[in-house]
Amino acid sequence: MRNIISKRHCCTIYLFFSLIIFFPTIVISADTITPTQKLKNGQTLVSEGGVFELGFFTPGNSGKWYVGIWYRNIPDKAYVWVANRDAPLSNSSGTLSISNKSIALFDQVETIVWSSNQTEAVNPVARLLDSGNFVLRENNGREILWQSFDYPTDTLLPGMKLGWDLKTGFDRNLTSWRSTNDPSSGDYSFKIDYHGFPEIFLWKKLEKRYRSGPWNGLRFSGVPEMKPLPNLNFEFVIDQDEIYYSFDITDKNLKSRLMVDSSGLLQRFTWVEERKTWNPYWYAPKDQCDNYLECGPFGICDANASPVCKCMRGFQPKNPQAWSLRLGSDGCIRKTELQCMKDKFLHLKNVKLPETTTAFLDKNITLKDCAALCSRNCTCTAYANANISHGGSGCVIWTSDLLDMRQYAEGGQDLYVRLAASDIGDGGNAISLIIGFTVGGAVLVLGVVAFFLWKRKTLLTQKGKAQQKGPSERSQDLLLNEVVISSRRDNSGEKTDEVELPLFDFDTIATATDNFSDDNKLGQGGFGSVYMGTLVEGQEIAVKRLSRNSGQGIEEFKNEVKLIARLQHRNLVRLLGCCIDLDEKLLIYEYMEHRSLDSILFNKAKSNLLNWQRRFNIICGIARGLLYLHQDSRFRIIHRDLKASNILLDKDLNPKISDFGMARIFGGDQTEANTKRVVGTYGYMSPEYAMDGLFSVKSDVFSFGVLLLEIVSGKKNRGFYHSNSELNLLGHVWRMWKEGKGLEIVDSAVGDSYLAHEVLRCVQVGLLCVQENAEERPKMSSVLLMLGSETAQIPQPKTPGFCLGRNPPETDSSSSKHDESCTVNQVTVTMLDAR
Ligand SMILES: *[C@@H]1O[C@H](CO)[C@@H](O)[C@H](O)[C@H]1NC(C)=O
Ligand SMILES: *[C@@H]1O[C@H](CO)[C@@H](O)[C@H](O)[C@H]1NC(C)=O
Numbered sequence: 096m097r098n099i100i101s102k103r104h105c106c107t108i109y110l111f112f113s114l115i116i117f118f119p120t121i122v123i124s125a126d127t128i129t130p131t132q133k134l135k136n137g138q139t140l141v142s143e144g145g146v147f148e149l150g151f152f153t154p155g156n157s158g159k160w161y162v163g164i165w166y167r168n169i170p171d172k173a174y175v176w177v178a179n180r181d182a183p184l185s186n187s188s189g190t191l192s193i194s195n196k197s198i199a200l201f202d203q204v205e206t207i208v209w210s211s212n213q214t215e216a217v218n219p220v221a222r223l224l225d226s227g228n229f230v231l232r233e234n235n236g237r238e239i240l241w242q243s244f245d246y247p248t249d250t251l252l253p254g255m256k257l258g259w260d261l262k263t264g265f266d267r268n269l270t271s272w273r274s275t276n277d278p279s280s281g282d283y284s285f286k287i288d289y290h291g292f293p294e295i296f297l298w299k300k301l302e303k304r305y306r307s308g309p310w311n312g313l314r315f316s317g318v319p320e321m322k323p324l325p326n327l328n329f330e331f332v333i334d335q336d337e338i339y340y341s342f343d344i345t346d347k348n349l350k351s352r353l354m355v356d357s358s359g360l361l362q363r364f365t366w367v368e369e370r371k372t373w374n375p376y377w378y379a380p381k382d383q384c385d386n387y388l389e390c391g392p393f394g395i396c397d398a399n400a401s402p403v404c405k406c407m408r409g410f411q412p413k414n415p416q417a418w419s420l421r422l423g424s425d426g427c428i429r430k431t432e433l434q435c436m437k438d439k440f441l442h443l444k445n446v447k448l449p450e451t452t453t454a455f456l457d458k459n460i461t462l463k464d465c466a467a468l469c470s471r472n473c474t475c476t477a478y479a480n481a482n483i484s485h486g487g488s489g490c491v492i493w494t495s496d497l498l499d500m501r502q503y504a505e506g507g508q509d510l511y512v513r514l515a516a517s518d519i520g521d522g523g524n525a526i527s528l529i530i531g532f533t534v535g536g537a538v539l540v541l542g543v544v545a546f547f548l549w550k551r552k553t554l555l556t557q558k559g560k561a562q563q564k565g566p567s568e569r570s571q572d573l574l575l576n577e578v579v580i581s582s583r584r585d586n587s588g589e590k591t592d593e594v595e596l597p598l599f600d601f602d603t604i605a606t607a608t609d610n611f612s613d614d615n616k617l618g619q620g621g622f623g624s625v626y627m628g629t630l631v632e633g634q635e636i637a638v639k640r641l642s643r644n645s646g647q648g649i650e651e652f653k654n655e656v657k658l659i660a661r662l663q664h665r666n667l668v669r670l671l672g673c674c675i676d677l678d679e680k681l682l683i684y685e686y687m688e689h690r691s692l693d694s695i696l697f698n699k700a701k702s703n704l705l706n707w708q709r710r711f712n713i714i715c716g717i718a719r720g721l722l723y724l725h726q727d728s729r730f731r732i733i734h735r736d737l738k739a740s741n742i743l744l745d746k747d748l749n750p751k752i753s754d755f756g757m758a759r760i761f762g763g764d765q766t767e768a769n770t771k772r773v774v775g776t777y778g779y780m781s782p783e784y785a786m787d788g789l790f791s792v793k794s795d796v797f798s799f800g801v802l803l804l805e806i807v808s809g810k811k812n813r814g815f816y817h818s819n820s821e822l823n824l825l826g827h828v829w830r831m832w833k834e835g836k837g838l839e840i841v842d843s844a845v846g847d848s849y850l851a852h853e854v855l856r857c858v859q860v861g862l863l864c865v866q867e868n869a870e871e872r873p874k875m876s877s878v879l880l881m882l883g884s885e886t887a888q889i890p891q892p893k894t895p896g897f898c899l900g901r902n903p904p905e906t907d908s909s910s911s912k913h914d915e916s917c918t919v920n921q922v923t924v925t926m927l928d929a930r
């Protein structure tokens with residue numbers, strides 16, 4: 096291999112010199128620029144061993160030109176360094192030369208656009224080394240006067256130092272490109288904080304995004320998977336002169352680089368020659384728990400648990416309501432105030448040490464002395480070994496809130512947290528924290544899920560910002576269902592065609608409903624009341640009388656109603672007409688004999704009306720109605736409040752989806768959106784919707800899954816407690832399914848008339864729909880396929896979202912047995928429809 100390279104290299108040099116003979120003006124030797132030479136666009140320097148190349152490039156044909164360094168024989172150009180990232184040449188003319196004892200880049204009109212620092216050199220030469228370092232030295236001298244390695248762009252190469260020269264205050268950081276084709280300084284940087292016990296932070300502008308954790312002698316405390324390789328060594332140096340991170344490669348054929356990309360992902364790539372690709376070897380942030388301060392002060396994040404945030408023993412959520420909605424950032428507070436000398440220490444294992452920028456480091460004392468020091472000093476909140484190699488040494492002491500901790504299944508290290516003696520319990524002062532985790536191999540799966548959640552969250556934050564709504568629009572949202580359909584047009588921009596919709600006059604409806612008498616009232620919701628009525632011809636109708644203060648104009652109302660009227664499907668309730676009279680707005684729907692599904696399904700006296708065949712028919716009908724809304728209607732519609740009380744049954748017990756009160760219509764290509772105001776009904780809401788306000792067709796799929804499991808079991812998701820383990824319906828079904836007892840969940844009111852394989856298929860599909868990760872939930876089209884076919888391959892479901900037991904979200908060994916269920920706390924979320 097090495098032979099081949101050097102042979103090739105000889106050829107290169109040979110070629111190069113032959114070029115020089117033909118074009119005598121080019122007087123540049125392969126890897127060096129001297130004061131009398133200029134490097135022009137089109138020419139390159141090649142390092143001695145042919146590893147790196149330096150020259151002009153224009154990324155993505157942007158027309159902006161840069162001088163950079165890349166791996167020579169790798170076609171997939173990775174620019175490891177850019178000289179003039181923030182000062183591009185505006186055209187392809189430029190020269191790089193030595194000027195005024197520095198390296199300088201001149202544009203077409205000989206103006207300097209970029210230069211290295213001035214040096215004291217008498218006869219300087221610039222040379223590209225095989226390490227990828229571009230250095231300025233005295234001719235024949237060894238001392239480096241200036242080097243590109245001191246000015247990293249977004250990439251750390253072997254031998255480069257990331258960090259501080261404490262004598263000069265000089266700092267080397269990685270700063271991302273602005274975008275894939277724009278090398279100018281982007282928003283993300285990776286930089287050592289030298290305060291306290293140094294660690295590295297990933298920043299987005301002025302906001303911390305991710306923390307490596309301090310170096311514990313073996314690895315970063317927050318990178319448990321980090322292991323030295325036979326040919327790749329990591330180094331973290333802290334002394335009086337320098338604080339830096341670096342890595343080194345002993346095998347010349349191995350190419351490895353660490354970089355921060357323009358989306359804020361920190362990645363290590365290694366080159367795989369056989370496959371000719373850069374293989375992403377490692378990356379961070381990896382999962383939700385890598386998000387800086389995901390679980391707030393004193394919170395501890397466990398990517399293998401659901402929800403991920405926990406409070407340690409002796410702590411409780413500071414804001415229980417937000418906590419139960421999986422917003423952990425308020426963190427935890429002590430149950431009992433500290434009492435100084437009487438306090439004890441909770442021993443946590445396998446954790447990522449809390450943020451150490453304000454911690455105190457003493458490299459020279461033992462853990463025992465560290466413990467003594469901490470317990471004597473009442474401001475000390477925790478302590479740990481600074482170095483865990485060779486049995487442990489050194490001491491870190493925290494005197495403030497413990498920030499950004501996480502729990503690992505393995506790796507991580509021990510931490511001792513100060514607690515009031517009464518919170519320690521009877522187990523003495525060394526109670527280990529074991530975060531329950533039983534499903535082997537699920538580590539990986541959950542990690543991936545968490546990563547997607549994290550990704551989604553990041554996307555969402557950006558989206559959310561772009562889509563924040565003004566107050567007037569938001570209140571409209573809440574007014575009438577149909578309001579949101581406002582002023583939408585087809586993708587093509589064409590006006591939607593007219594639909595004839597009867598306008599009823601107010602008196603007709605008043606008569607039909609006996610003047611909206613209470614006897615005729617079917618229900619009441621946030622948008623108004625619903626009445627039963629009979630027209631003179633004998634036709635039965637349901638009338639929805641919208642609240643008066645909707646503040647919406649008549650023309651808008653009419654337009655919207657016309658749009659709804661165009662949604663026609665046999666599994667959607669049909670709108671018959673509307674009525675506008677002064678400030679009265681009425682919607683007239685077909686009347687459903689059997690009213691709503693919940694009034695039968697959850698009513699002991701009536702539920703035997705629903706045998707298995709009917710239940711299966713209802714499930715498929717709802718699925719078809721939902722598919723129509725999601726896919727087949729001209730608009731993409733997200734129902735947002737699918738639940739048993741919004742499914743109406745006609746005289747033959749055919750299901751019809753009703754109440755588009757919260758429905759949102761999407762443009763044809765929009766697939767998800769974000770709302771500041773979470774509406775919907777608890778128990779049916781997907782985690783990402785309850786937690787992040789993110790709704791998509793997949794949040795409807797989640798609600799459908801809950802509904803399906805309710806129909807099969809005859810039990811309400813909210814309010815179902817299993818006799819011993821206090822699980823909710825999803826947790827219960829999940830457990831039964833995993834134990835192979837899927838058939839036991841069938842409602843006893845169904846009797847024995849069911850087909851076992853149909854039931855099991857339903858349960859499996861239901862569980863797929865309520866999976867925690869929205870991406871993994873099937874679309875309604877696949878749901879229908881799976882329900883309808885005896886032979887369809889149905890994937891194995893993964894852990895449902897929101898299916899925890901109902902213990903307080905505290906972490907200690909005693910709760911570990913509840914781990915794989917997930918919690919729904921008894922919190923009422925804005926429930927707008929109380930029907
Ligand atoms: C060389 O650098 C010095 C110091 O920065 C500056 O004063 C001087 O004008 C420069 N000379 C040229 C020819 O650019
Ligand atoms: C990173 O280093 C560059 C100089 O190489 C500096 O301009 C920039 O401000 C540094 N970024 C941060 C976040 O300190």
Ligand SMILES: *[C@@H]1O[C@H](CO)[C@@H](O)[C@H](O)[C@H]1NC(C)=O
Pocket residue numbers: 455472473474475492494
């Ligand atoms: C407690 O520790 C902190 C940090 O090491 C130190 O600043 C403070 O002086 C100590 N207090 C006492 C009473 O020792």
